[in-house]
Amino acid sequence: MDIQDIIKEENKVYCKPELIDDVHMHYCPGCSHGVVHKLLAEVIAEMGIADRTVGVSPVGCAVFAYNYVDVDWVEAAHGRAPAVATAVSRLWQDNVVFTYQGDGDMAAIGTAESIHAANRGENIVMIFVNNAIYGMTGGQMAPTTLIGQKTATTPYGRRVDLNGHPLEITNLMAILDGTCYVTRQAVHTPAAVRKTKACIKKAFENAIAKKGTSVVEIVSTCNSGWKMSPVESNEWMAQHMFEKYPLGDLKNI
Amino acid sequence: MKEEVRLMKGNEAVAHAAILYGCDGYFGYPITPQSEVLETLEALMPWETTGMVVLQAESEVAAINMVYGGAATGKAVMTSSSSPGISLKQEGISYIAGSELPALILNVMRGGPGLGTIQPSQADYFQATKGGGHGDYHLIVLSPASVQEMVDFVALGFDLSFKYRTPAMILADGIVGQMMEKVVLPPQRPRRTDEEIRQQCPWAITGKKGDRKRNVITSLELESSRMEVINQRLQATYREIEKNETRWEEINVEGADYLMVAFGSIARICTKAMEIAEEKGIKVGIVRPITLWPFPKEAVEKAAQGKKGILCVELNAGQMIEDVRLAVHDRLPVEHYGRLGGIIPSPQEIVDALEAKLVAESK
Structure with missing residues (x-):
């Protein structure tokens, strides 16, 4: 059989989401960001809201998110995405606004903005990619780095006496009256990917229904920063990260 | 019709002027000696009349980033603060300038350095006119000497910042903010409709409608040759402003x-x-x-x-x-x-x- 006989519309089982551009991604092979971008693009397209969705990209590895997903974007200063999203959402109430934040953005430099936007119950979606490391700047400690985990700034492993404890910011988000939906997911298996997609969709539905702030944490891998292969990273994540950051809904009202 | 003369503080007058201009959003954080701007706006409840958004942010840092977000959507947005708070806003102001966005910032100056004093000062001249934040940029800096000019410069500041797509600052001192004077307020201008904003600000992130390419508001460009072109464009704008707007x-x-x-x-x-x-x-x-x-x-x-x-x-x-x-x-x-x-x-x-x-x- 010739290959051209196989490449036919009726044989198609998978395709690139229509909102993902034909450009080279800067993310490392094996990184979770690519999957999360794909899910975002699929959800926005399936809900038919691309013409009224605005993304707020962070500082960190996802700083260039605006190069890949075909909606309007504004690039925020480090940690300020929730403040930026607050104004975008309040000034254009028919538009659907989401932030895309890493662990440094959400739980270190942007803790105040993240907590307060959620506490005000801004009608926004916060996508939180927690890979327990600062990937963009070369693998330094994140607020979510595990005890004992080696990074460029904790070369002998994170120590409580020197570096304090890993911050479970999503748990904090769940106790705020302004949040309507807080969940922690991952994208390391096909089943987890499908589950996360459903969660992202629910978060966008909440924003449209003006129910308050939805937070979707995605426990993620950074195989370059962790200095592991993509497969080893997934295994290490399941073994170590899920213990500190267990998957599942923390709040759903 | 005879003009109505009112007696009010400079800070109160700014709040009235913002609503009357058709300002879309104010984001601020209390600090003496300018808290009357936010207080007056909250008391006037413009969201019930013109539809203007007023929000007390969790910090000056959040407030200026709300201004950045609002400006990115083409809306007329502003913040106000006093010297220590303006220092906190410098990162955001640099981003607004770097992203070529219009916005209005009021600084009612108090004495520094540090926490300083709540009494009047003009010690932020360097900060306002020479940059303040990082990078090569300028603000259009307007200096009011009366409560009437506090009112007039709200409209002038917004108009200039939209004309040149660059942030403008009203650099007032604590005296002008706190003193009461006679003032004549302008008539109410309607806020621009979303459709007007889409037409007037085709660069704004208003939702990617129709055939247009997506809009991205950012000050980031890692390719040096392109970053130099962006800087040259900013400098050309500043030369135009110098030529046309010196007062x-x-x-x-x-x-x-x-x-x-x-x-x-x-x-x-x-x-x-x-x-x-x-x-x-x-x-x-x-x-x-x-x-x-x-x-x-x-x-x-x-x-x-x-x-x-x-x-x-x-x-x-x-x-x-x-x-x-x-x-x-x-x-x-x-x-x-x-x-x-x-x-x-x-x-x-x-x-x-x-x-x-x-x-x-x-x-």
Whole structure:
């Protein structure tokens, strides 16, 4: 059989989401960001809201998110995405606004903005990619780095006496009256990917229904920063990260 | 119809002026001596009338980033603060300038450095006119000397910032913010509709409708050759602003032997000093820069011709004097007189300084 006989519309089982551009991604092979971008693009397209969705990209590895997903974007200063999203959402109430934040953005430099936007119950979606490391700047400690985990700034492993404890910011988000939906997911298996997609969709539905702030944490891998292969990273994540950051809904009202 | 004259504080007047301009959003955080701006807006509840959004943010940092977000959508948005709070906003202001967005920022200056004092000062001149945040950029800096100008400069600041897609700052001192004066408010302008904003601001992130490509608001460009082009575009805008928007006021400059250069409320104290000097036979004129950036250097140079000396009167240790010296190329004596830490000089003190620093020297 010739290959051209196989490449036919009726044989198609998978395709690139229509909102993902034909450009080279800067993310490392094996990184979770690519999957999360794909899910975002699929959800926005399936809900038919691309013409009224605005993304707020962070500082960190996802700083260039605006190069890949075909909606309007504004690039925020480090940690300020929730403040930026607050104004975008309040000034254009028919538009659907989401932030895309890493662990440094959400739980270190942007803790105040993240907590307060959620506490005000801004009608926004916060996508939180927690890979327990600062990937963009070369693998330094994140607020979510595990005890004992080696990074460029904790070369002998994170120590409580020197570096304090890993911050479970999503748990904090769940106790705020302004949040309507807080969940922690991952994208390391096909089943987890499908589950996360459903969660992202629910978060966008909440924003449209003006129910308050939805937070979707995605426990993620950074195989370059962790200095592991993509497969080893997934295994290490399941073994170590899920213990500190267990998957599942923390709040759903 | 006869104009209605109202009596109000400079800070209150700014709140009224913002609503009447058709401002879409105000984001602020309380700090003395400008908290009346947010308080007045909350009391007037413009969201019930014009639809303007008013929000007390969790910090000055959050407030300026809300302004950045609102400006990115093409809306007319503003914030206000006082010196320590304006320092916190500098990162955001740099991003707004770097992303070529319109926005209005009010600084009601108090004495510094650090937490300083809540009394009036003009010590943020360098910060406002030379950059303040990181990178090569300028703000359009307007200096009000009256409550009426606090009102007028809200509209002027917004208009200029949209015309050039660059942030504008009203650099007021605590006196102008706190004092009550007669003021005439402008008529209510309607806020622009979303459709008008989509047409007037095709660059804005309003939702990617129809066939247009997606809009991205960012100040990031890692490719140096492209970043240089962006910087050159910013500089070209600044040259246009210098050419078209320099503003100043002259009082009794013709025939005077000496010149006083002063901005904001101190320029008004200088007018009284000018009268006292006149009675003593000392003829003094005043140049009051209205735009501090662009600085009216040609006007100062022209006014200085034939004069025996210039006294720069500022509520700081000598900041604007550097621009005055550059303007006149040190061809004549340029002296500074200022009080620090929130103290306001009397007209007599200014005359004494003029006599001691310039008149006695030239005899």
